[in-house]
Amino acid sequence: MERDAILRDVVNILYDMIGDWETDYQGQIGPETTLIGDLTFESIDIVQLGASLEEHFRQEGLPFEKLLLVDGRYVDDLRVDQIVAFLDEYARP
Amino acid sequence: MNRTLLIGIDGATFSILDPLVQRGIMPFFAEFMAKGMRAELLSTPNPLTPPAWTSLVTGRTPGNHGIFDFLSPKETDNGIYMQLMSARDVQCETIWALVSRFGGRVAALNFPLTYPIQSVSGYVVPGLIPLRHLRRAIRPAGWYERLASLPGVDVRELAMDLDREKGGIQGLPSEEYGDWIRLHIRRERQWFEVLRSIMRTDPCDLTAVLFDGPDKIQHLAWRFVDPAYFPQSPTAWECEIRGLCFDYFRALDGYIEETVAMAGPDCHVFITSDHGFGASVEVFYLNVWLQQHGYLQWGDSARPDTEEGIFARRMKTQYGLLDWTRTVAYALTPSSNGIYIRVAQRPGQPGIPPEAYESFRTELVNKLLAFTDPESGEPVVKRVMTREKAFPGNHMHKAPDLTLVLRDHGFVSVLNAEAPLKRRSEPKGMHRPEGIFLAAGPGIKQNMSIPALSIIDVTPALLYSLGLPIPSDFEGRFPAETFADSFLWAFPPFYGEATKPIRSGFAPELSRTPVMEPEQEEAVLSRLRALGYVE
Numbered sequence: 001m002e003r004d005a006i007l008r009d010v011v012n013i014l015y016d017m018i019g020d021w022e023t024d025y026q027g028q029i030g031p032e033t034t035l036i037g038d039l040t041f042e043s044i045d046i047v048q049l050g051a052s053l054e055e056h057f058r059q060e061g062l063p064f065e066k067l068l069l070v071d072g073r074y075v076d077d078l079r080v081d082q083i084v085a086f087l088d089e090y091a092r093p
Numbered sequence: 094m095n096r097t098l099l100i101g102i103d104g105a106t107f108s109i110l111d112p113l114v115q116r117g118i119m120p121f122f123a124e125f126m127a128k129g130m131r132a133e134l135l136s137t138p139n140p141l142t143p144p145a146w147t148s149l150v151t152g153r154t155p156g157n158h159g160i161f162d163f164l165s166p167k168e169t170d171n172g173i174y175m176q177l178m179s180a181r182d183v184q185c186e187t188i189w190a191l192v193s194r195f196g197g198r199v200a201a202l203n204f205p206l207t208y209p210i211q212s213v214s215g216y217v218v219p220g221l222i223p224l225r226h227l228r229r230a231i232r233p234a235g236w237y238e239r240l241a242s243l244p245g246v247d248v249r250e251l252a253m254d255l256d257r258e259k260g261g262i263q264g265l266p267s268e269e270y271g272d273w274i275r276l277h278i279r280r281e282r283q284w285f286e287v288l289r290s291i292m293r294t295d296p297c298d299l300t301a302v303l304f305d306g307p308d309k310i311q312h313l314a315w316r317f318v319d320p321a322y323f324p325q326s327p328t329a330w331e332c333e334i335r336g337l338c339f340d341y342f343r344a345l346d347g348y349i350e351e352t353v354a355m356a357g358p359d360c361h362v363f364i365t366s367d368h369g370f371g372a373s374v375e376v377f378y379l380n381v382w383l384q385q386h387g388y389l390q391w392g393d394s395a396r397p398d399t400e401e402g403i404f405a406r407r408m409k410t411q412y413g414l415l416d417w418t419r420t421v422a423y424a425l426t427p428s429s430n431g432i433y434i435r436v437a438q439r440p441g442q443p444g445i446p447p448e449a450y451e452s453f454r455t456e457l458v459n460k461l462l463a464f465t466d467p468e469s470g471e472p473v474v475k476r477v478m479t480r481e482k483a484f485p486g487n488h489m490h491k492a493p494d495l496t497l498v499l500r501d502h503g504f505v506s507v508l509n510a511e512a513p514l515k516r517r518s519e520p521k522g523m524h525r526p527e528g529i530f531l532a533a534g535p536g537i538k539q540n541m542s543i544p545a546l547s548i549i550d551v552t553p554a555l556l557y558s559l560g561l562p563i564p565s566d567f568e569g570r571f572p573a574e575t576f577a578d579s580f581l582w583a584f585p586p587f588y589g590e591a592t593k594p595i596r597s598g599f600a601p602e603l604s605r606t607p608v609m610e611p612e613q614e615e616a617v618l619s620r621l622r623a624l625g626y627v628e
Binding site: 016017018020024043048051052060061063064065067070071072073074 | 100167169170171177179181209223225226229255288407412413417418
């Protein structure tokens with residue numbers, strides 16, 4: 001799967017997730033969009049996003065720790081393009 | 094399949110229910126106990142919602158179904174990664190999937206770890222799901238709109254609010270007690286409305302609902318529900334809060350009465366809890382104790398707790414409590430009451446060398462058992478279980494290396510503090526192993542009390558009630574003493590193949606399994622003919 005296709009899928013999943021959330025975010029979701037800063041994600045939302053990504057890409061047990069843990073610390077936020085790069089590396093069929 | 098009703102009451106305990114029945118607050122429970130039977134129901138080794146309900150719906154112990162807590166730590170090259178448990182982590186077939194595989198339909202409302210749901214025919218509204226994800230979590234897909242439109246249902250209250258939940262366990266300001274209890278009266282009403290809608294419009298073979306208010310109310314307001322702790326000369330506020338607690342249990346009694354009436358006289362009804370409840374009077378700061386013994390180092394954000402807290406409000410804060418580069422043993426969550434020991438897989442990695450594991454663990458056990466209350470000199474840790482002892486099975490390696498039972502059965506605190514032991518300013522409710530089992534319906538003994546059952550004995554009873562074979566790999570026993578001998582003779586329990594292995598978390602097609610072999614079916618029919626049940 002090409003990166004653009006992964007990006008399209010991730011963006012669609014995010015739109016589906018936040019569809020009925022009460023957020024003030026008015027912009028389009030794109031590569032630079034951040035989960036926590038822009039989309040008001042909380043940690044439990046990131047867990048749910050992980051489950052949705054695994055379901056969509058039919059890949060169980062994706063190593064999300066490689067995305068969320070950097071140098072032994074949890075990241076402060078995540079950009080959409082970081083998720084796409086992660087999936088490009090680990091979610092290939 | 095025979096219609097069967099399972100009513101879960103999270104945290105229900107006879108030590109609270111019996112006095113409420115005696116006071117006339119739960120008249121239906123009084124009637125139900127008189128026309129059915131009762132037993133204490135012993136929970137999983139660590140009496141906790143996720144492992145205990147998972148055991149009840151799989152018939153397997155935590156070492157085999159793989160659920161020990163809300164969270165599970167994963168040792169990675171980058172540090173400890175904390176995973177939130179979901180249905181994907183349940184490693185055994187659930188009764189929801191099993192009934193569906195035999196061609197039946199289920200309604201499972203508010204049970205934990207039922208999302209993402211797989212291979213189930215019927216209705217699933219998962220428990221412990223935040224509002225933001227509830228719509229996508231419900232099955233059948235699209236049923237959310239119907240649920241949200243039911244009279245009196247407010248999905249914002251029905252869904253889990255994590256901050257609200259944490260407040261209920263850690264403690265709330267006194268002015269918020271009333272709202273907390275009233276919220277749970279409304280929530281139970283809403284779960285009842287959802288249940289009623291399904292039972293009236295599309296009844297299922299197995300209908301199951303979990304009322305979780307007793308757990309939430311008893312954590313916060315134990316001293317108002319336990320007669321032993323209610324003051325002799327209460328203030329007006331204390332009377333008001335106790336009155337609200339009584340209102341809650343009165344309402345619950347009413348919803349259960351209506352549910353059982355809807356199910357009809359031919360339905361077997363099982364009422365169970367996942368664990369019991371009792372008073373916790375002190376806080377044992379386990380990570381402080383580990384730090385004092387040189388096994389753990391605090392991180393930058395670990396300021397001493399001053400409020401009898403047991404966990405950090407945010408997962409990230411929780412993670413930042415420890416200096417992971419200098420920690421070899423730690424408690425991750427209060428709810429597991431467990432200690433994880435880090436074993437270095439290569440030189441330079443944090444942890445003890447693999448060959449030192451046994452001696453290190455024994456040393457920890459001995460020191461924990463030797464820890465005493467500085468005031469009384471009494472041991473604080475009543476028992477320490479190794480995971481081989483507490484959680485044998487294929488997934489034992491995911492369990493804490495050690496699980497503690499404290500003298501007051503409290504949850505440990507994972508926070509920093511000035512000293513490892515602190516007396517609570519007022520008692521809080523915490524889990525106990527002794528929950529409840531009640532059953533009534535055709536062929537169930539009446540007005541009978543039997544010795545304690547194990548939580549994994551309930552699953553064979555449910556399958557028997559449904560008329561399904563009891564899988565050979567169930568770890569509990571079929572509680573035959575629940576049923577009259579004549580009923581057992583007419584409808585003997587039968588055993589079948591092992592449950593289906595969990596191969597993948599992604600929705601496989603439902604494959605149907607016949608309930609009985611032809612010769613088994615003929616044998617049952619001949620007994621029924623002999624008794625005049627069928628022609």
